[in-house]
Every structure is written in structure tokens, then in C-alpha cells.
Amino acid sequence: MPKTTQLRTYTVRDGLLDEWVERWRQEIVPLRLELGFTIGGAWVDRERNQFVWLISYEGPETFAERNALYWSSPEREAMDLAPDDYLVHTDDRTVEGVY
Numbered sequence: 001m002p003k004t005t006q007l008r009t010y011t012v013r014d015g016l017l018d019e020w021v022e023r024w025r026q027e028i029v030p031l032r033l034e035l036g037f038t039i040g041g042a043w044v045d046r047e048r049n050q051f052v053w054l055i056s057y058e059g060p061e062t063f064a065e066r067n068a069l070y071w072s073s074p075e076r077e078a079m080d081l082a083p084d085d086y087l088v089h090t091d092d093r094t095v096e097g098v099y
Helices: 017-034 063-072 074-078
Strands: 004-012 037-045 050-057 087-095
Touching (some): 017 037, 017 050, 017 074, 063 074
Antiparallel strands (some): 004 050, 037 050
16 A cells, blocks of 8 residues: 555643643554554644644555554553543644655
8 A cells, every 4th residue: 555644633632732742652652653653753832732743654554444453452442541531623634745
């Protein structure tokens, strides 16, 4: 499958941005990497209380199939991390690099 990249923008609940970032770094990133995803970077926009990151996958499955594997994995289920506890809104866009 060709490489697929998503630009993800999350609006985080007031007062939880730093906690979200730490849990993302410690729990989400290692599992995503283990499952073959790459992380192109991550940023916080404190003025808007947003977390922005790039995630890519290039492998034998589609991004959607690999993402479903992430969500159904025992490791993900063991995180006890419900996105709704932290995120007010999410915007996921599939993007194509031009530079």
C-alpha cells in the first residue's frame, strides 16, 4: 500500500493539555511505532488548547486496517485511556506531501 499520512488536530479539555501530551508520549506513541506507524512530529497550540500531530503508515495493509488493529489491540485496551476524557473535538485529515 502507498504511504498514507494524517494530520490530526485535537482540541483538548481545559486544564488537561499537558496531561494529554504526557500520556500520548508515554502510551500512544510506543504502541503506534510498534505497529509500524511513523510520527512526523507533534505540536501544542496553547492559545487554542490544541494538540497537532502527523501520523503515517506505509505497509501491506491500508491505514484504516492498521488503525483498526491499533484500536483492537490488547495493549490499547489496557491503557485505560478514553479519548473523550481528554478531547473535546478531533479533526483528522489525510494529507499528501508536496515538499
